[in-house]
Amino acid sequence: MRGVAAGPPTVKSPSGRTRANTWSFSKVEDTKICVVMVGLPARGKSYIAQLAQRYLQWLSIPAATFNVGNYRRNDAPQPTADFFDFNNPEGERKRRAAAEAAVADMLAWFRTGGVVGILDATNSTKERRKWVMDTCTAHGIEVLFVESKCDDEEVIMANIRDVKLTSPDYRGQDPEAAAQDFRNRISHYEKVYKTINADEDEDNYTYLKLMNVGKQVIINRIQDYLQSRIVYYLMNLHIRPRSVWLSRHGESLYNLSGRIGGDMLLSPRGELYAKKLPELVRESVGDDRPLTVWTSTLKRTIATARFLPPHYNQLQWKALDELDSGVCDGLTYQEIKDRYPEDFAARDEDKYNYRYRGGESYRDVVIRLEPIIMELERSEDILIVTHQAVLRCIYAYFMKKDQAKSPWMNVPLHTLIKLTPRAYGTEEVRYEAHIPAVSTWRGKGSTAKHENPTPESL
Numbered sequence: 001m002r003g004v005a006a007g008p009p010t011v012k013s014p015s016g017r018t019r020a021n022t023w024s025f026s027k028v029e030d031t032k033i034c035v036v037m038v039g040l041p042a043r044g045k046s047y048i049a050q051l052a053q054r055y056l057q058w059l060s061i062p063a064a065t066f067n068v069g070n071y072r073r074n075d076a077p078q079p080t081a082d083f084f085d086f087n088n089p090e091g092e093r094k095r096r097a098a099a100e101a102a103v104a105d106m107l108a109w110f111r112t113g114g115v116v117g118i119l120d121a122t123n124s125t126k127e128r129r130k131w132v133m134d135t136c137t138a139h140g141i142e143v144l145f146v147e148s149k150c151d152d153e154e155v156i157m158a159n160i161r162d163v164k165l166t167s168p169d170y171r172g173q174d175p176e177a178a179a180q181d182f183r184n185r186i187s188h189y190e191k192v193y194k195t196i197n198a199d200e201d202e203d204n205y206t207y208l209k210l211m212n213v214g215k216q217v218i219i220n221r222i223q224d225y226l227q228s229r230i231v232y233y234l235m236n237l238h239i240r241p242r243s244v245w246l247s248r249h250g251e252s253l254y255n256l257s258g259r260i261g262g263d264m265l266l267s268p269r270g271e272l273y274a275k276k277l278p279e280l281v282r283e284s285v286g287d288d289r290p291l292t293v294w295t296s297t298l299k300r301t302i303a304t305a306r307f308l309p310p311h312y313n314q315l316q317w318k319a320l321d322e323l324d325s326g327v328c329d330g331l332t333y334q335e336i337k338d339r340y341p342e343d344f345a346a347r348d349e350d351k352y353n354y355r356y357r358g359g360e361s362y363r364d365v366v367i368r369l370e371p372i373i374m375e376l377e378r379s380e381d382i383l384i385v386t387h388q389a390v391l392r393c394i395y396a397y398f399m400k401k402d403q404a405k406s407p408w409m410n411v412p413l414h415t416l417i418k419l420t421p422r423a424y425g426t427e428e429v430r431y432e433a434h435i436p437a438v439s440t441w442r443g444k445g446s447t448a449k450h451e452n453p454t455p456e457s458l
């Protein structure tokens, strides 16, 4: 089955060299939001916080997480469960001090230009939430509570096993004893935990409640654009196991001649890759897992995906088209340097922000990829066949790559990349087709048609 997905409008610059605009969050610098995580231990709060931070940073929105547990560990590195008994005054005092230290650091960070601060803690009582609310409000910071509720025993047990037993709180301890202690800790929290309650005095709070991540959501009093973007992103998350496969198209005729852009077909070696791709995919995905394939609307990606099994759904996205190189489309890097020497230098100076005359910057590409990321988060197994610049941007999202460095990353042709999101980061496996192809990587200042990537670009 094939179709064309509606994409967002392509961002075009007026003629002439311009820096990319900071995007649709034009008033983002004026907004300060504290995202306050709420929920019992082992409900995926840190996972959600980490994803929200990654998403925002990918969009160049200054975001940071303040994990109260890390502050508490300074004072109580490996406490047993009774530390978390709410009748233990010493534990209460230290936990309160840790929360105060985290909030103080967060406020200081907001003063240096921070936009979204994520307070990662249980914030399980109304008193604690009121204190955070009052403190933030007094500093002109909006508060968005994000409560994660989960009654799926399997998910809770997996969280206890995978996350908590690798936590510094239990380092070096017997895993069984650690799991038992952690369960005892959870029961202490259960005694005082109050869900955010709209019927009572928390009705005026802005909040998002997530039930079993992705199954059910409740939203209350979302106030502005940035809040709604965060909420929309979090609503689309799920925790079902899945992977994302990424591949560039097979070597194209322009790749061979060192020309950029265009809409060329594959070279003979590119054709070989297209024929080999189903086998690589089968090796990595297996035979019976359903897979959806996304390509760009350009010939070279469609040709690369055309031998994949017909029962895979295939969808073409305009948003996956290669970075638009405007007036430089179809030129070699040497021709660009000869015709537009200032542009050539400016691009090397700031490759992420440089926008081709009449074309796009990497920053522009990230903006148009946002719906793709949103759809990826909602989906299960997806294979994306796309282009060098687009793949760099998607890879940067999953692997948390620094945006300034990502445009210089080497993404070899004829290689399938498998990314699997895990609780604390994304796992990567690469499958090489062993079909030779030219290198399209280019170092700063170089006009070589084909250059070997340096070790730092890998």
Ligand SMILES: O=P(O)(O)OC[C@H]1O[C@@](CO)(OP(=O)(O)O)[C@@H](O)[C@@H]1O
Residues within 6 Å of the ligand: 248, 252, 255, 259, 260, 261, 262, 322, 323, 325, 386, 387, 388, 389, 407, 440, 442
């Ligand atoms: O940002 P740089 O490093 O120039 O790379 C992007 C370029 O990659 C290329 C190959 O050199 O993409 P593609 O994979 O679609 O062939 C060019 O078409 C595109 O302009």
